[in-house]
Amino acid sequence: MAQDHVDPDQPHGDGAAPAPPLQLDHLTRSLYDVLHTIAHRERLRAGRPATLQTTALISESYLKLRQSRGWNxxxxxxASxxxxxxHVLVDAARARLSRKRGDGIRAVPLDEEHDExxxxxxxxxxxxxxxxxxxxQVDERLVKVVECRFFAGYSEEETARILGISARTVRRDWLQAKAWLFRELQGG
Structure with missing residues (x-):
């Protein structure tokens, strides 16, 4: 996540002094309800059995976010x-898998009916x-769109606002990323 922090010593492109970075504790307090809703939804979606509680997902994410110096x-x-x-959900899934190995590979649904x-x-x-x-390695923005849409459950409009791109670009990137992931997950 090193790329997700703001370097307060770097000037903005317009030559103006940079705004002070927003602090984690302030953002967490002001956006806690949003984070709780996202964490609850993702905890239910990712991984069975759901051993990671909503508050634990927020806490673990908070610890990961502490590694960054601020947000603009x-x-x-x-987005961060x-x-x-x-990362928290994947780490938890890897830990559960290391305790018990799965019984085979199944297709991952990435079509529109599973967006919600x-x-x-x-x-x-x-x-x-x-x-x-x-x-x-191919396109970092596509990964950010997948993180927002799939892992955080943001809508197209929310993702567009968060990433600073148009909803149409989000829609196009989401389709492109799903197609790429489908091919990758099918081994082809």
């Missing part, structure tokens, strides 16, 4: 929170994360 907007923070939740709340098991969460690591 609430949108920047929410989506990444942190992805697809249920995936631990193996799927880990496979998607590994595929996203490969996709990041």
């Amino acid at each position: 907007s609430e949108e920047h923070f929410l 929170a989506a990444t942190a939740m992805r 709340l697809p249920e995936v098991d631990d193996g799927d969460v880990v496979r998607i994360s590994d595929a996203l690591a490969a996709l990041e």
Whole structure:
């Protein structure tokens, strides 16, 4: 997440002094209800059995976010929170898988009918994360869109606002990322 922090010593492109970075504790307090809703939804979606409680997911994400020095907007923070939740969920899934090995691989649903709340098991969460690591080498923005849409459950409009792109670009990137992930997850 080193790329998600703001360097307060770097000037903005317009030559003006940078605004002070927003602080984690302030953002967490002001956006706690949003974070709780996202964490609750993602805890139910990612991994069975759901051993990671909502508050634990927020706490673990908070610890990951503490590694960053600040954010330049609430949108920047929410995008970083989506990444942190992805990492926490994947870490938890990997830990559960290391305790018990799965009974086979199944297809991961990435179509439109599953945009709202697809249920995936631990193996799927880990496979998607590994595929996203490969996709990041191709297009980092596509990964951010997947983190926002799939791992944080943001709508197209919320994702557009958070990433500073148009909803149409989000829609196009989401379709492109799903197609890429489908091919990657199918081994082709």
